[in-house]
Amino acid sequence: MTTTPASPPTRATPPASPPAPPPTEAGLWDQQADDWAEIQEAQCTPLFEAALAALDLRPGSTVLDVGCGSGLALALAAARGAEVSGLDAAPELLRIARRRVPGAADLSTGTLDGLPYADRSFDVVMSFNALRYAADPVAAVAGFARKIRYGGAVCLGGWGEPDRCETTGFLFSVVAALPRPPQGSQGEAANTPAQIRSVMRRAGLEPVTTGEVACPFVYASVEAAWMALSSTGLLRFAIGHLGEPAVRALFDTAFAGSVRPDGTVRQENVFEYSIARVGAPSGT
Numbered sequence: 001m002t003t004t005p006a007s008p009p010t011r012a013t014p015p016a017s018p019p020a021p022p023p024t025e026a027g028l029w030d031q032q033a034d035d036w037a038e039i040q041e042a043q044c045t046p047l048f049e050a051a052l053a054a055l056d057l058r059p060g061s062t063v064l065d066v067g068c069g070s071g072l073a074l075a076l077a078a079a080r081g082a083e084v085s086g087l088d089a090a091p092e093l094l095r096i097a098r099r100r101v102p103g104a105a106d107l108s109t110g111t112l113d114g115l116p117y118a119d120r121s122f123d124v125v126m127s128f129n130a131l132r133y134a135a136d137p138v139a140a141v142a143g144f145a146r147k148i149r150y151g152g153a154v155c156l157g158g159w160g161e162p163d164r165c166e167t168t169g170f171l172f173s174v175v176a177a178l179p180r181p182p183q184g185s186q187g188e189a190a191n192t193p194a195q196i197r198s199v200m201r202r203a204g205l206e207p208v209t210t211g212e213v214a215c216p217f218v219y220a221s222v223e224a225a226w227m228a229l230s231s232t233g234l235l236r237f238a239i240g241h242l243g244e245p246a247v248r249a250l251f252d253t254a255f256a257g258s259v260r261p262d263g264t265v266r267q268e269n270v271f272e273y274s275i276a277r278v279g280a281p282s283g284t
Contacts, residue, residue: 029233045076048072062124069090069097069105084236112143113140115144115147123152124154128158134190205278220265
């Protein structure tokens with residue numbers, strides 16, 4: 001009598017792994033943190049310097065930078081004698097900030113919505129190019145004001161009006177190519193000077209000092225410009241959705257006329273800052 005060999009046991013097909021969640025805003029900025037710190041952040045040095053000069057920091061002034069990135073503005077404030085602290089959502093950017101500003105009083109991970117500091121802790125709270133990421137910009141700015149000692153200041157800075165910034169044309173083309181804009185790139189986000197000042201007023205702060213600052217974006221080469229701008233959260237988001245070749249094609253089109261005979265790249269941009277003072281409540 002012959003026997004039929006037993007069939008091997010049937011193995012159940014393992015369930016497919018769920019797709020990886022999309023990177024958070026902090027995760028996007030972490031992807032090329034060194035490129036941001038080494039090339040792109042310095043493009044805003046004139047803005048930082050002008051705002052710090054207008055704030056008239058004194059040695060010992062306590063300063064908090066919300067959305068401090070890799071710490072360049074903090075380093076410039078510390079060089080003026082300020083005691084500095086910073087908050088950012090991106091751990092890799094904070095890693096660089098800790099190296100740049102080893103004497104910082106505090107460098108913590110966090111967002112604009114709910115600062116982990118006691119009220120009336122700082123002389124200045126500043127934030128550059130970050131307010132657009134707040135879930136509720138008005139509530140965020142009101143929260144900034146609560147952290148300031150009476151007589152201190154809130155300073156908000158960022159891009160100037162779009163028609164005065166060459167590079168925004170490229171950024172707008174990227175947003176237009178996306179199926180949906182990422183956080184901070186929506187039309188209603190607090191991006192322009194008019195939008196930022198409106199948010200300040202709705203939070204109970206009246207800007208008393210404003211300034212425009214030329215911030216040309218200057219790069220050693222086209223590749224350096226690409227490395228710098230592709231380190232930003234918007235471009236990391238776009239590359240994840242559209243693929244790098246598609247985003248690079250938009251970049252090449254936007255920057256074709258910005259290459260100088262020596263191979264360097266320059267685009268003209270204007271940034272602005274707004275400063276409001278925080279007074280004691282009437283009757284106190």
